[in-house]
Amino acid sequence: xxxxxxxxxxxxxxxxxxxxxxxxxxxxxxxxxxxxxxxxxxxxxxxxxxxxxxxxxxxxxxxxxxxxxxxxxxxxxxxxxxxxxxxxxxxxxxxxxxxxxxxxxxxxxxxxxxxxxxxxxxxxxxxxxxxxxxxxxxxxxxxxxxxxxxxxxxxxxxxxxxxxxxxxxxxxxxxxxxxxxxxxxxxxxxxxxxxxxxxxxxxxxxxxxxxxxxxxxxxxxxxxxxxxxxxxxxxxxxxxxxxxxxxxxxxxxxxxxxxxxxxxxxxxxxxxxxxxxxxx
Ligand SMILES: C[S@@+](CC[C@H](N)C(=O)[O-])C[C@H]1O[C@@H](n2cnc3c(N)ncnc32)[C@H](O)[C@@H]1O
Numbered sequence: 001x002x003x004x005x006x007x008x009x010x011x012x013x014x015x016x017x018x019x020x021x022x023x024x025x026x027x028x029x030x031x032x033x034x035x036x037x038x039x040x041x042x043x044x045x046x047x048x049x050x051x052x053x054x055x056x057x058x059x060x061x062x063x064x065x066x067x068x069x070x071x072x073x074x075x076x077x078x079x080x081x082x083x084x085x086x087x088x089x090x091x092x093x094x095x096x097x098x099x100x101x102x103x104x105x106x107x108x109x110x111x112x113x114x115x116x117x118x119x120x121x122x123x124x125x126x127x128x129x130x131x132x133x134x135x136x137x138x139x140x141x142x143x144x145x146x147x148x149x150x151x152x153x154x155x156x157x158x159x160x161x162x163x164x165x166x167x168x169x170x171x172x173x174x175x176x177x178x179x180x181x182x183x184x185x186x187x188x189x190x191x192x193x194x195x196x197x198x199x200x201x202x203x204x205x206x207x208x209x210x211x212x213x214x215x216x217x218x219x220x221x222x223x224x225x226x227x228x229x230x231x232x233x234x235x236x237x238x239x240x241x242x243x244x245x246x247x248x249x250x251x252x253x254x255x256x257x258x259x260x261x262x263x264x265x266x267x268x269x270x271x272x273x274x275x276x277x278x279x280x
Contacts, residue, residue: 004049009034012053020146021201021220021228022072036071043067066148073147074223077115079122079159080166082218084268085247089214090126092266093245094133097213100243106138110212110239112200113220114143117154118163120193121185123216125175128189142209144198154195157185201228203235211241218249233258237274246272 006029013024013033024033037052044064046052055061056068080086097107111119120143127134145151164172164183176183198205200220215236221229236246237260246261247269248254254261254272261272 004034004038006030008049008053009037012037012056015053015057016068016072017225017228019201020069020072020199021224021232023223023225023228024072033072040064040067040071069147070149073150075115075147075150077118077219078163078165079118079125081119081122082250083166085216085218085271086122086126088267088269088271089123089247090130090133093214093271094127097243097245098133098136101137101213103137106140107214108140108142108210108212108241109214109216110209111141111143111216112198112236113145113147113150113217114154114195115145115147115150116159116163117143117150117157117193117195118159119143119216119218120154120195121157121175121189124189124193125171129171141193143193143195144200144209145195146197146199148197151195151197155190157190159183159185200232200235203238206235206239209239212239212244213241214245214247215240216247218247218252220249221252222249230255230258233260237261240274242274242276244274246274248272 009029010026013029017023041049041052044052044061044067056065059065094107101107109123111123114120120141124141127139133139143154145154158179160182164176172183175186175189177186178184196209198209200206200217217232217236221232224232233254240246246254254263260275262275263270264273
């Protein structure tokens, strides 16, 4: 295997940053990703870095691009992660949206990114446990992620015990079935949500998803650089309905000079509301 120069590695790093948003700093590039990329080259039988790089850039080998995406993404997630945000959603945000939206309209909730689906299913479980809102109107729950393997797992709904670590026993009993060492989410839950492979930075693909009342975008922007963070926030703004809400992860925030969202505290959570555009 050729010893790849740091210049060549940086070019691939910059492409990943531009295309998928994820930023890899120089230290990680040379200490971790150099090895990961050379393992990928071996796996796909590439002898030289230039053809490996070219096939990624020109999307000549879709399996390779999928594996590359799985290599550079962090899928860590679990049910009821930062539970206080689901409490805020169910106790404040959804009752308010239910009041102001015509009852014939569905309330659309997007989890971007959803990784292996735990966030989307957590919202569905919260809605079922609350019980009243779903009697009054339709809710549409959609999870998207750039990693097709994560989306496959989300659709499959089969989870290791560590994903359920924050779930109370009664919820596990009610919504899961044990299969060997794993837990299968109930078919009813699986059928009530949708998952798609989408890059949040692909603004055309994002717009094709439709308009949303609520977007959860937790633990994604931390992997982006400032430019892509702002780009993602602008895209969220454009697909949120007026008065819609944005939930970010605890280490993420909308920059102060980014006035398209206003920060509010509802219950125990700081969240963002799409700002009204003032005339004149
Ligand atoms: C740490 S998980 C977050 C999952 C969940 N929102 C949570 O907070 O538990 C980050 C996910 O972001 C996805 N991701 C990274 N870049 C993306 C992009 N440009 N578009 C869509 N998803 C992306 C990764 O594939 C990964 O599954």
